[in-house]
Amino acid sequence: MSDFSVAIIAAVADNNVIGSGGDLPFRLPTDLKHFKTKTMGHTIVMGRRTFLSLGKPLPRRRTIVVTRTPLADVETAPSLDTALVAAGRPVFLGGGARIYEDGLALADTLFLTRVHASPAGDTFFPALPDGVFRCESSEVGFQSPNDECAFTFEVWRRT
Numbered sequence: 001m002s003d004f005s006v007a008i009i010a011a012v013a014d015n016n017v018i019g020s021g022g023d024l025p026f027r028l029p030t031d032l033k034h035f036k037t038k039t040m041g042h043t044i045v046m047g048r049r050t051f052l053s054l055g056k057p058l059p060r061r062r063t064i065v066v067t068r069t070p071l072a073d074v075e076t077a078p079s080l081d082t083a084l085v086a087a088g089r090p091v092f093l094g095g096g097a098r099i100y101e102d103g104l105a106l107a108d109t110l111f112l113t114r115v116h117a118s119p120a121g122d123t124f125f126p127a128l129p130d131g132v133f134r135c136e137s138s139e140v141g142f143q144s145p146n147d148e149c150a151f152t153f154e155v156w157r158r159t
């Protein structure tokens with residue numbers, strides 16, 4: 001039983017950067033494991049560029065790619081709304097920027113990894129609307145030697 005219906009999951013740097021040149025702007029294997037643990041067995045909706053950066057559907061997760069151009073070997077939907085109808089609930093929204101922007105109006109939960117760095121980048125997480133979400137928990141992540149900076153796991157809920 002999940003404790004959310006529609007959840008955004010994102011790793012967001014202190015300067016709100018989430019992407020650079022079609023890839024992640026930071027190297028955090030511990031956060032990738034966290035992402036895998038949270039999303040395993042679930043449905044995840046993502047934009048075309050995010051999917052292309054992964055290269056294939058995520059193993060043991062139903063992956064729905066929002067794009068106006070159907071792709072081979074992965075389920076696609078022409079809009080976020082149609083993706084969400086197909087996905088049912090619960091569902092994760094896995095980026096990029098527009099999926100997050102549109103998803104903030106729909107999500108009841110945000111799983112945010114606050115990445116304590118300010119990398120250069122070209123893709124940004126949107127500002128959280130005032131008073132709509134409250135931070136339920138904040139836990140400093142254990143930084144392994146392979147993680148290039150510190151990070152904090154936050155869970156936000158719609159008020």
Ligand SMILES: NC(=O)c1ccc[n+]([C@@H]2O[C@H](COP(=O)([O-])OP(=O)(O)OC[C@H]3O[C@@H](n4cnc5c(N)ncnc54)[C@H](OP(=O)(O)O)[C@@H]3O)[C@@H](O)[C@H]2O)c1
Binds near residue numbers: 023080098
């Ligand atoms: N840090 C993180 O947690 C995180 C998470 C995800 C992604 N990222 C990074 O973010 C970057 C990719 O994000 P992005 O914002 O550039 O691209 P994106 O959202 O992954 O893909 C954009 C494309 O997806 C489709 N799309 C997205 N939202 C749509 C909507 N609401 N309605 C219709 N179509 C929609 C469109 O595809 P068509 O043009 O084909 O119609 C659009 O051109 C990469 O650098 C990636 O590594 C970071």
